[in-house]
Every structure is written in C-alpha cells, then in structure tokens.
Amino acid sequence: MPTPDTYLPDTDYNALLDALTALDRDPAHQQPLRDRITEVLGEIGGVWPASIHPDAVDQIAVTSADMKAAKRYRQTLAMNEKARAKLTRA
Numbered sequence: 356m357p358t359p360d361t362y363l364p365d366t367d368y369n370a371l372l373d374a375l376t377a378l379d380r381d382p383a384h385q386q387p388l389r390d391r392i393t394e395v396l397g398e399i400g401g402v403w404p405a406s407i408h409p410d411a412v413d414q415i416a417v418t419s420a421d422m423k424a425a426k427r428y429r430q431t432l433a434m435n436e437k438a439r440a441k442l443t444r445a
Contacts, residue, residue: 363400371400393424403428 363371374395378384384391396402407425 361402367400371395374399390423394427397424397428398431 375392378388378391378395386394404424407428409429
C-alpha cells in the first residue's frame with residue numbers, strides 16, 4: 356500500500372530543502388551523510404520512520420540506526436518539553 360502524500364507549508368518545505376542541500380557543503384561534519392539526512396528530515400520536516408514511533412519501538416525489531424534515531428527523537432521531545440515548561444513559567 357503506497358504511503359499517502361504529505362503536504363508541508365511552503366516555508367517548511369523550503370527550509371527542509373535548504374537544510375538538505377546544505378548538507379553537501381559541510382564536509383567537516385562528523386556524522387555520515389545518511390544520518391544527517393535522517394536528522395534533517397525528522398527535525399525540520401517532521402518525517403520519521405514508523406519503526407521509531409513510541410508505540411512501535413517495543414513491538415518490532417529495529418536496527419541500531421533506527422534505535423539511534425529513536426533516541427534522538429525522544430531527546431528532542433524532552434528538550435521541547437523543557438523549553439515549553441520554561442516559557443510557561445516566565
């Protein structure tokens with residue numbers, strides 16, 4: 356079954372494209388290109404593999420790359436929650 360198309364706001368779509376094309380211009384980066392693309396897709400585009408969804412992580416066998424992505428995803432969620440908490444206290 357094909358995945359349904361996802362339509363992003365133009366500003367988000369362009370930010371995603373800009374970030375992906377900028378990856379090629381950063382040869383000093385320590386992470387492999389695939390990992391950086393995964394990070395950009397997730398952090399900017401909100402696009403993550405289904406295997407790292409919090410409900411799915413415990414139910415399926417995942418690769419180490421998926422587990423690393425899941426860890427980064429959970430860390431990002433935690434950072435966002437901390438930032439929101441600070442804003443509501445201010």
